[in-house]
Amino acid sequence: MIEIAVPEFNLKNKEKTTKDLVFSILVEESPKTLTQLHREIKKRYGISVSFQAVIKAINSLLSHDIIIKEARLYSLNKDWIFETRNFFDKIYSEQFKVNRPMKKIELGKDVTIYTVHNLLELDKLWNDLLTNWAKHEAKDKRNVWKGRHCWWLIPRLQEEDILHDFLLKQNIKTYNLVFNKTLLDKLSLRYYANKGEYIKSIKKDKSLNVDLSAFGEYILKCEIPQDIYNKLEKIYQKTKKIQDLNLKEVLDIFKENSEIEVTLIKDKFLADKIKEDIIKKF
Numbered sequence: 271m272i273e274i275a276v277p278e279f280n281l282k283n284k285e286k287t288t289k290d291l292v293f294s295i296l297v298e299e300s301p302k303t304l305t306q307l308h309r310e311i312k313k314r315y316g317i318s319v320s321f322q323a324v325i326k327a328i329n330s331l332l333s334h335d336i337i338i339k340e341a342r343l344y345s346l347n348k349d350w351i352f353e354t355r356n357f358f359d360k361i362y363s364e365q366f367k368v369n370r371p372m373k374k375i376e377l378g379k380d381v382t383i384y385t386v387h388n389l390l391e392l393d394k395l396w397n398d399l400l401t402n403w404a405k406h407e408a409k410d411k412r413n414v415w416k417g418r419h420c421w422w423l424i425p426r427l428q429e430e431d432i433l434h435d436f437l438l439k440q441n442i443k444t445y446n447l448v449f450n451k452t453l454l455d456k457l458s459l460r461y462y463a464n465k466g467e468y469i470k471s472i473k474k475d476k477s478l479n480v481d482l483s484a485f486g487e488y489i490l491k492c493e494i495p496q497d498i499y500n501k502l503e504k505i506y507q508k509t510k511k512i513q514d515l516n517l518k519e520v521l522d523i524f525k526e527n528s529e530i531e532v533t534l535i536k537d538k539f540l541a542d543k544i545k546e547d548i549i550k551k552f
Contacts, residue, residue, distance in 0.1 A: 288319050289327040292344075296337060298512040301345035304328065352428035358521065380536040389502075389524040392492060393422040395532060396483070397433050403486050404440045410486055413437065414548040416447040417481040419506055420458040425524045434465055444468065447548050452506045454515075468552050479503075484544040492532040498523060 291311050295302065302310065308324045311317055328344060331337040338347045372395065373385035386392045400413065423430055437444060446462055446469040448455050455471055462469040479499035483490040494502070501523045509515050 286315065286317065287327070288323045289330055291315060291317070291319070292324065292327045292331060293336065294513060296344065296346050301340070301343035303342045304344070307344065348428055348431065355425065355428070382534045384532040384534065386530050386532060387527050389421065389494070389498070389526075389530070390425060392530050392532060393426050393429070396422075396490065396492075397429060399488070399490065399534065400433065400485060401436060403488065404437055404442050407440070407442070407486050410542075411440075411442050412445070412545045412549065413442050413483075413485040414445045414447075414545045415481065415483040416449070416548055418449045418479065419452075419455060419502070420446060420448060420462075421502055423458055423461060424454070424520055434462075434467065438466065445545075445549050445552060446470075447472065447551055449473070450506065453509055453511065454506050457512075470552055472551070482544065484541045484548075487536050487538040487541055489535045489537060489541050489544060490532065491535070492530060495528045495530060498526055498528055501526075 288311070292307055295307060295310050295314065299310070304321075304324060307328070308319070308321055311319055311324070328337070332339065334350075335347050336350050337344050372387075372391065375383045375385075377383065384395055386395055404413075434444065444462070444467040446458075446467070448458065448469065448471045451471050451473050459469050459471055479494045479496065481490075481492050481494075505515070505520055505523070
């Protein structure tokens with residue numbers, strides 16, 4: 271069992287400990303050596319700390335399994351992220367009684383409408399549908415999506431990483447077309463690019479709270495409720511640097527109870543057209 275210990279992330283108007291500074295840097299940056307962390311604290315925060323203080327901070331983070339060391343590089347421990355998120359998910363579910371069964375309505379043999387109750391449930395359903403498809407797909411290995419933000423990366427990075435490791439193992443080619451260029455969108459671009467997948471950002475003024483995905487013979491469409499979408503959009507627009515991101519505020523949005531309809535359509539002709547329209551943008 272990984273101990274749940276969370277350093278201070280939002281350093282604005284807070285007393286800055288060396289441990290918090292190291293944590294904040296590793297949240298935003300790629301893995302770094304001890305020397306690089308020492309230099310980055312001075313460069314980013316204008317604070318002089320001793321080499322010994324950085325070593326002590328790193329050892330504390332290592333002892334709590336918050337970070338890991340590979341060769342000479344330190345980075346955030348994905349297992350810690352996963353366990354911490356699950357811990358708070360469980361508390362939230364138990365305290366606010368948000369667990370409700372997902373609804374499923376079949377309209378004929380080619381259209382299924384699912385109803386989920388928050389963004390976390392939406393992403394879980396989406397991942398399950400992609401996984402089940404990829405397990406059996408032998409011909410068309412294209413998986414495409416377009417929308418305003420890759421919003422699922424904020425609360426479910428671990429699950430997304432597991433999903434795309436599986437998709438890559440199945441030789442699935444993923445194309446993500448993002449209609450915005452905020453800081454968090456740029457981080458999404460870097461994440462998928464580092465996974466060796468296709469992603470492109472296009473600035474689009476028109477408000478779009480619809481996610482459209484096509485894989486195999488299927489089209490998945492979901493529209494985020496406007497009130498939740500507005501809150502989510504506010505997070506993306508106001509986050510000018512990673513320290514501005516309030517994780518508690520974000521998690522509350524993703525857990526907010528609201529019925530979200532997900533439409534799954536089996537139509538090979540239309541699915542192929544959507545895939546072609548998105549892929550030609552790359």
